[in-house]
Amino acid sequence: MFGRSFALLHLLVSPLSSLAVYWMDEASPIVLSAQEAINDEHVKKAMEYYDKAVELIPDVDKLEHPQEIKMATEIYHLAGLMYSYAREMGTVDKVGKESNLWQSVIYFEMATKVDPKYWPSYANMAAVLADVEESGNHLGKYEESLEAYGKAIELLESGEATDPPELGSGMRHTLGELHYRMGLNFVPGMFEQDSVGEVDYEIKLCTSRLGSNKPCQMLASNSFHTALQHYPGHQDAITALAIVTADATFGLTDPTHVRSLFDSYAVEFEDSLVGELDYNAFSRLRQSFDHAMANEGRSGYVLKTTVDCGCGTGLAGDVFRNVSETLVGIDLSPKMIEIAREKKVYDSLETGDIVERLMEHKPGEVSLIIAADAFNYFTELDELFAAMYRALAYGGYAIFSLENVPAAMESRLDEHAKDWRWQFQPSGRIAHRRSYIEKTLKSHEFDVALYGDLDGFRTEKGADVRGHMFLLKKNPPANMKLDEL
Template identity: 30%
Template sequence: MLHWGPVSVLPSIDDCFARGYDRLYAGDPAGASAAFRCAVLLDPAGGEAWAALGETLAGQPGGTPEAISAFQHAVLLDPGSWHWRTGHAEALLRGGRAGEAVERFALLAAERPDAAVVRLGHARALAAAGRAGEALGEYREAVALRPDDVGAALALGALLIAEGDALAAAELLQPLARRHPDDARLQHRIGEAWVALREPDKALAALRRARELDPDDGHGGAALIAALEAGEGADLSAAYVRALFDRYADRFDRDLVGKLGYAAPDLLRDAVDRLGGPRGGLRVFDLGCGTGLAGVAFRPLAGHLAGVDLSPRMVDKARDRRLYDSLEVGDVVAALESSDAPWDLLVAADVLVYIGDLAPLFRAAAGHLAAGGRFAATVERLEGAEAFALGPARRYAHSESYIRTAAQSAGLRVLMTEPCTPRREKGVGVPGLLFVLER
């Protein structure tokens, strides 16, 4: 018997359900759980009692394992209950069993592809299982089905930032922030996106707005604001470079060659030819290959031509040229360090303007060039004693003395340095420096 009042009674199952929901709505989950356990005892073959117990336990500290078991009983009793199966999948995810949750959400999504709650659950399960690429697709489906769901958009934005596509996160969240101008969560996440993109002014504006909306700083924006106000975050991140060139990919060749008079690949090929050496059969690695303009210049020298670029869309354009033997999306230093054979020639045409400190790249080059192998590159020329500096156009310039010192420190010999004009800006030639190093 249960003691629900001054008199001991033998409740009916309806009494158990009524008591359970009364306690649940009164904010007493422990009382609700006791009542639904009563319902299960009275009707162990009733799926509704097991499901109600599972839903109540799922939100309680330490209740997840029992919630999983309760939902499992409910689903076994009625495998056709879509709601109970969703609850079971959610409980599995909450219990850290992401792989099992993925399987169950996948089945539910196949049956109801228009159910935003399932697509969102599937996305969260995939992310927890370390399958970020698939999770992005599911998050996008959930957001498309529920475009005003702030929680879903925030989750998608966070994953986009984590996966290096912070610009997509900003573009997703800004229209939503205009519809929900007083949502501190949106402002904070937009600020995080601008931090990743190394846009400190935009980041500060969004983070300060989030603090105004949430004076208690529940999102931890104070530390980010302090760092930005101290001048951190002004250098160029991989996310910024990727976003810049992904957006630019479709018109890159037309603008760079036609409007900007881009000449870096031809200048580098001419320098390599003037220094002499083998005229073909070389292992050539195009660092920051973009759409493959340097590949056009250096394919005749290559027995094997590889390319790497941070921008997936740029790599797609390069692949369309059918010049490269291998292409990959990634960081140039990481790509060099993962090389399985030494290179005869490394080429970086107008790429180092997005890298400040060249020492890690020079060390990687020295470690993965063949004996006598060469590294040919262009930079924007910096006059004076400073090693490198980020200009107003958000491109780095490097001094010749820095190039020489960094090369020597990495164990590379300077074969050539000469002034050049890799491209024009606003009709004026950009002062550049071409150099060729040798291992």
């Protein structure tokens, strides 16, 4: 599905200086003959010429002059490219030699020994290593490949690389490509046809020499995100990111993580969210609620019990206060609850998990459930919706927002992960698919009284974030008389 190695951009040796070094004089016409063989598509002949040129290169510690070092590096590098190219062209491995790919690795390694700052050899060696398979080992040399990619990136980002790409788009595109290829190494086989979702990515790759205990999909996601930061138009990286983050969990939605995140964020929460990120979901939920109530002829109606799930510091509670006889706030973060309590908006406040707290309410006790941007740390919504349905009275309402994926990503997900339900976002939040939300709501017998897009309910790095708004109603069985809500 994705290309394996960098293209053979050039197979030319730089013009030689007048430096009288015997091996260079002998190697130069051989390399030119190799170039002619390539032009004539005589791949095996070109390989033989490069082998001869390599044999003329002195030991690394005997290369004294800069011109010698440059030419030796280029010969080793071009020989490595030639052997890699031979494999791509289906050229049979030479009898008595290592396989073409292994020989390619050997030559790239020699290039980096001659010039440890020659980034193209690290990059191309990394691409080849990801393809090598030993007998009985179906992972290839992914760890070594990652190390080589990392070295190439380090040299380019530090400004120490020999022959770097041009600054600007050339450098950005190269770094984007390198990070993208690193990401592929974290999830080997994931992009092969019929293998998506069938590979165990909690493999030793991500816990051994890499020194990481994070899931491989998370590491791949990070690499693809970084690739797109350098090169936003990298189409393969966009597709790879869509596939690797579809229905992913990564362990980042753990309640301890969320609690710690919002405890540390509580003091500046409103200034940051409203003042800097233009957050407005809470007010738009209230507008939608008022519109729906007006359509039902219930404008100004005060509900008995409203529960604000993920109440935070009380932004949503404040705007729903005047339609709630009793207003209850639930939040995982004790620090958020402290600030909400100071506002004296709520009649009671509860610290803890939303689902657990809803289950503590008597069945049918709640008239209205509100949740402004509070369900974005859930992956599966089934348990949450079940708890909401149980807590709501017949005739009761629930109104909430959820994040949606960017439009371009949505089409890519629809194409490459057709049954996707949610996607893990760079922010750490979860964006849910509308059809998945509606299907899950239907399974719990909720009626969707109103749906609306909530695009621009906040910004992220200066760009509008897409969102959904759902207003639900728990309709009673036929002929059932409702008590007052």
